[in-house]
Amino acid sequence: MKGQGGIRQHGLSLLFAVLFLAALIGQSFAGLAVYNEDQLSHGQAVVTYWQFVTSSAFVVDVAENWQSEYLQFFLFILATIWFIEKGSPESKKPGDEGVGTDEEQLVGPHARPDSPRWAKAEGWRRTLYSNSLLLVMGAIFLLSLWAQSLAGTVVYNEEQAEHGQPAVDWLGYVLSADFWNRTLQNWQSEFLAVGSMVVLSIYLRQRGSAESKPVGVPHHTSSTESE
Template structure:
């Protein structure tokens, strides 16, 4: 068991941090939502009631959509684009293992089954990482629209204004402001990491080049 935990520590710790921060978001969000409701003559809500509100759904998925968009785009862009000297880039002008044709690989017992199967299954598997990330982005994008429309309609009704559908809400400046304010921060973080890894190091991290490696060396 200890060995399994060590072998999967990076995933386990990040999953644990996600759950801890999500719980914090829910608890503080419910408290904040209740305060706002009471300030306008409404009633406080429970944690479960808060999780059914458009405000919670919108806040959650507008953040998830930006994360999955960033990762999906990053996976795809690193196939074609390079950054000389960055640990986040494939080597410039040199063949990389990621570009090797799996159809020419030696088949072994440990070879992933889609590679053994070949054909359309392998074609999909070759792009399965970006497919998953884009699917998660689209799902989060849709949930953001649904939750946002619900929260928007609550505000509209409180001001005697008509409600809107999720599609109509997607045509509002508010929806796109919420999206763009998250998207820009994600790509800023990627740009900083790509550029900083040319000159800066973090000993022991696979996201960094070896400390003594020259700045102009690209990839690993």
């Protein structure tokens, strides 16, 4: 029973871990099929599964999606410090903009006995921990964007060679239309999805979801105001 309780308490993260792995594996097999079809159409040899998942062609497709997702989270975390959307459960209530006081954040002398250790610390440790979520999301975004740019340079130069065109260096690729076409088509969809969630959650409900206000809460009231 204890083990089952532990799984239930982490059900949300476990569910998305399973969904992530299933989707990633599915993408790898579908991508392999498409890649080998393209290889055959150009009179080139097909590759094995392992060769494909370690190739720049696979890495660039994965990384360009990761970087856009983590950019979305980074910007949303940052924006919700200072910007509000009245009535949205994705927003603080009007008047609560900003980083809050030490008392509100339960840090330093206001920390509880069970507060995280670095919330009780002073100086740089508290500052670092107070911004750790934003920093980690930003770091993953930058690393993913860097991986996308490196793998994308290889893929782009392979395509250039096939068409008898000169290769470019890393900076040349990062400044190219191909890089920004791959990047911006992901960014615009992420921004649309977040904006839609912020606005639609003002007027629409999903009973039982932590991402929704209680069904009977007025549209103009945020979830924090209803507590």
